[in-house]
Amino acid sequence: MTTIAVAPLPLWARDAADAVDLAALADRVVEADLAAAFDTLRDNDEFVTRLHASVVENLRALRLVLTGRIPLAEVRLTEPFALAVLQARLRLPQTALQRSYRVGFLTMWQEWSDQLVARAGLDDVPRRESLEALQALTELVLAYQHHVASLVADSFARTDDALSRSREHVRAGLVQHLLRDDSTPLPPADLVLLDYPLDAAHLAVLLPSTPEREARQILDTLRDKCHVRDTLVHPIDLTSTVVWLAQPRQAGWPACRVEAIIDCLRSLSLEASVSEPHVGVQGVRDGWRQVRDVQGVREAWGRGVLSYPDVSLEVLLMADPARARAFVRTELGELGAEDEVAARLRETVEASHRYGSHVTTAAHLHLHEHTVRNRLQKAAELLGRPLTERRTELQVALRLARLLIA
Template sequence: MEATEETTGRRADRARMPAAARSLADRIDARAMSARVLARVLHEVFPTRAGDEEFLAALDESVHDNVQAVLDVIAGRLRIAAAEPVGAIALMDVLARLGEPTSSVERGYRIGQWEIWEQWVAAARDAAGDDAEALVPLLLEPVRTLFDYIDSILMTVLERYEEHRRELDRARLHQRMLMLRQILDGSHEPAPADAATTLRYDCLLTHRAVALVADDRVAAERALERLRLALEAPDGLLHQDSVHGWALWIGRATPPSAAQQRAFRRELDALGLPAGVSDPADGFAGLRDTLHQARQALRVGQALGVRTSWFADVRLEALLLGEEEQAATFVRSVLGPIGGEDERSARLRETIAAWLETGSHVSAAAALGVHEHTVRNRLRQAEELLDAPLAQRRTELSVALRLRRVVT
């Protein structure tokens, strides 16, 4: 009968392993050894999981599978390459779900390896008795086998662990995006505790949203962290709004101090990124409202060429831009002959804006750096072109001048 690769390899393993070591492996109680390994790994690596029955069951199965496999390899019943640690793979799925780091997985295996070796050495000493020469074959090849097995299995389980972590991350990201999308479109409002778990953000805080233009997620995450720290806020939430558009929420339970607000403004300026900033608002509705405001502020700011735009400063433009075509029609109808791009029209609009803002010819002249008579003459020209007294149209003119910066 032709020998298979597996049987050939097994014979080679048995040939290297001394008969005394194979015999000792047959006599060791795998369940008793694994119980001691389990206790040590739990105590030194996962002490906080001692009360988790699901975790304990998975860890116990993994430890026993590995201990039994090591003894089977030493006894010549199994090749390392053929070992299939089902329990160890299952434990990796549990550890990934629990969010345990890779370092814990590696440390658990190394401590388990050391505990197996200590127990093997004790059993070998008992078997050899006072015969020092008999102890060597009981230790040399078995320790090499133990290390080879752990190295091989550790590579297998870490690959599985990383694969499962990636799967979980994708699933969590999808669930997170779905929940946030439902909150923002108003189709579903989850329980606050469920939202906090999934989004990792307390939706019941008072939020301030920032609509930001950034090249990638790394830049957006860095911006969120800097702004969150500036406001000394416990929570922050990030959402990709478009290809290069990001929505950032920063939540606080209490209003920020004046110093924190100044730090927030400084950080926004230091980011050097186009941004729109909302007013603060509370709860789930606040998430929706602040995002809408931040988007509007960003839009107006980009139209005006302003890097950081605050909704409180462009509230009027944002309101009227809800119907952009009507806003443009309003601007044309109010400004009429002084709404063009020519130099005279621009000069007249500048003068009217200064007059409206300062409230007097003298103050407007000072603001513009011209003589008071120049202001009077320009305002008179504007009245003739508009065929109406400016004083009677203050509101319309003020709104039209502000809107013109955005819609033209």
């Protein structure tokens, strides 16, 4: 690739370029890139780390070019190419890559041009010389952007092309198509490639801390212990995976078989969210929706494995968080305080409702029976009524409190 020849900056402009705070500018560029092109990846730690490393390396190299320490042709980078490979693996469109470079380099140019203008005013540089320096700065930044973006785009395209030829990558694209509510039926050739019976009864399992390779190993265990034959694996990102397990529509998923899956996941000490069984293509989508709902509750509760029936009430009531919070405040009153004492009292009341007797509740909580009785009495005082009144509403409020009260 031919490098564009650009006039160097005068010495006073090089000093201005050297004075830019690269650490602060890197943070601004990363935020601009995320907002413009990668907003959905803000919580992906690996991606954000790679993006930040790429920005920092570009800023350091660009400053070397602007200050005349190295010519553009001698710039050597690694982090932007590593980021491009990661973007391709995450199946991000090349338009997002291009948009991030446009926005990122605009942010860089604004900072350096502001520094140049400020230094020109401070040093009383003649107007014509100031404009020529600003023009040279702009040409250097644009030449650097063209040089680097072209190389990175080529790296992205090569990686994306290799992945596109990968069978698993194609299957991932088919699954993404299936999960869209407006998706059209897959043609026979794609069904063969998918190699999963869409007309079966499906059980979805979200593994939020398990990358694809490990998820496949877990499926081998599930096949052996729970006699599951057909499975579909879909990586959500580099660290989480969703899988669907299929049973013939006629056999379905009896409760005992679902429980066997859950027991197996727990025996492996996994974090997992499990759906109810669903049938057909819509069942694949419904399972995906349910495991995402369960995951929100599972994260709040800190449980290892949860299934949709465990939290269906919470999912239903949390569809309107504002009304759920108002309900909890009304029902619990002072018992809903955000402190450790109130939290222990709520835990005791909830256990008492579940187990029915002070003795069993005490055994479950590893407390003395008198302690349980005292806590229940204190809870009733904070509640302002006996624990037997509005029992159903109280139980629901206590369950919601586990999600809403820190």
